[in-house]
Amino acid sequence: xxxxDSHMCFGGEQRRYRHTSETLKxxxxxxxxxxxxxxxxxxxxWLSGLTCTDENFVTKAGAQxxxxxxxxxxxxPDTSPRGDGVADDEAYDLGKGAGFYVxxxxxxxxxxxxxxxxxxxxxxxxxxxxxxxxxxxxxxSGHSMGGHGALTLGLKDPKxxxxxxxxxxxxxxxxxxxxxxxxxxxxxxxxxxxxxHDACHLIASTEGELPPILIDQGExxxxxxxxxxPDLFKAAAIESGRKIDLVLRPGYDHSYFYIASFxxxxxxxxxxxxxxxxxxxxxxxxx
Numbered sequence: 001x002x003x004x005d006s007h008m009c010f011g012g013e014q015r016r017y018r019h020t021s022e023t024l025k026x027x028x029x030x031x032x033x034x035x036x037x038x039x040x041x042x043x044x045x046w047l048s049g050l051t052c053t054d055e056n057f058v059t060k061a062g063a064q065x066x067x068x069x070x071x072x073x074x075x076x077p078d079t080s081p082r083g084d085g086v087a088d089d090e091a092y093d094l095g096k097g098a099g100f101y102v103x104x105x106x107x108x109x110x111x112x113x114x115x116x117x118x119x120x121x122x123x124x125x126x127x128x129x130x131x132x133x134x135x136x137x138x139x140x141s142g143h144s145m146g147g148h149g150a151l152t153l154g155l156k157d158p159k160x161x162x163x164x165x166x167x168x169x170x171x172x173x174x175x176x177x178x179x180x181x182x183x184x185x186x187x188x189x190x191x192x193x194x195x196x197h198d199a200c201h202l203i204a205s206t207e208g209e210l211p212p213i214l215i216d217q218g219e220x221x222x223x224x225x226x227x228x229x230p231d232l233f234k235a236a237a238i239e240s241g242r243k244i245d246l247v248l249r250p251g252y253d254h255s256y257f258y259i260a261s262f263x264x265x266x267x268x269x270x271x272x273x274x275x276x277x278x279x280x281x282x283x284x285x286x287x
Contacts, residue, residue: 001130004029010068011036014058019126023118025111026083030123031058031076032131033067039132041073042139042274044267045119047153049144050178051097054078057143060256066264070271073133077123079146081112093178094185100173101149102197104186113186116197119153139211139270141165143259144223148173151199151213151233158210163273165214165266167259168221171233174198178227200236203244213237213244214269216262218252 005016012035021028031054035041044067046057054076057063067074080086080099087108089095104113128135140161142150147169154164173179174194183194195201203210217230224230230246237244252258 001030001126009033009064012064012068014064016054016058017130021081021118021122023114023122024081026081026086028078028082028118029054030078031055033058033064033074034132035068035071035073037071039073040134041071041132042137042271042276043073043075043127043131043133043135044270045138045140045142045150046074046076047101047119047140047142047146047149048076048079049142049146050079051092052079052146053097056256057259060260061263062260063263063267066267070267070276072267072271072274072276073131075127075131075133077119080115086112089185094182098145098182100145100179100182100186100197101153102183102186105193106186106188109186115149116153119149120157137162137274139163139165139274141167141266141270142169143167144228144254145170145178147171147215148179148197148199152197152202154211154213155199155202155206158206158208161211162275163212163214163270165216165269167216167262167266168218168223168228168254169199169215169230169233170228171199171215171230174201175232176227176229200232203233203242204236204240210242212269212273213242214266215244215246216249216266217246218249218254218258220251221254221258223254 001017099115103116104110140150147166
């Protein structure tokens with residue numbers, strides 16, 4: 001992990017790293033907020049949406065102040081592999097910036113687009129080795145495509161994460177245009193394989209206890225009816241006897257203005273389930 005950028009922020013530090021990924025076969029960047037203190041800190045994984053990098057949440061969500069108060073680290077990976085040799089598409093919803101947090105099986109995507117393995121295996125191992133984070137206390141969240149990633153990865157590893165939340169997630173990618181396009185390209189025509197990455201299917205089929213789940217949705221979201229459809233996830237949860245919290249926000253859209261308005265609520269939600277009981281002392285800087 002090579003540190004390429006760092007800024008003091010609310011008594012903590014906002015960092016950016018670069019590393020070579022063996023899984024993705026390219027260089028990747030990762031952003032990490034570290035609160036004041038020595039750590040290790042409970043960590044929230046944040047997965048961003050279509051067209052985003054590891055920096056969108058860092059610069060737009062305004063999460064660092066609350067995370068610093070709670071003593072929580074926030075780890076933001078990129079949304080896809082990058083580099084000149086990585087396959088891409090002219091459309092915004094396929095290729096670079098649109099990895100969909102799956103392992104591609106189809107050419108030309110399969111060589112590099114293995115975001116599920118990267119996030120479930122390689123990056124957690126690197127985080128445990130190089131970052132002051134407590135891997136026994138992890139939570140996961142995300143937005144839109146990243147909300148899809150947070151839900152599916154969280155439901156596949158329910159014992160890893162203390163809690164799951166999502167802003168405007170794609171909950172049923174097998175049923176909506178964004179998901180159908182990406183899954184056809186990355187996974188092929190086998191819809192049984194698609195279902196392995198569908199949050200509605202996973203909440204109905206995953207056995208055992210699940211982490212607490214919070215879904216946050218703006219009612220003025222321009223993608224709500226065609227691409228998101230959180231009611232499908234709520235219905236799947238109810239049918240399978242699972243409890244989730246679905247919060248609807250009148251007047252709010254799909255933007256980071258919406259996320260910034262309610263990110264503190266999500267951080268408090270995760271802090272509760274991560275066992276964060278009090279704010280850390282505020283000092284003069286990092287130790």
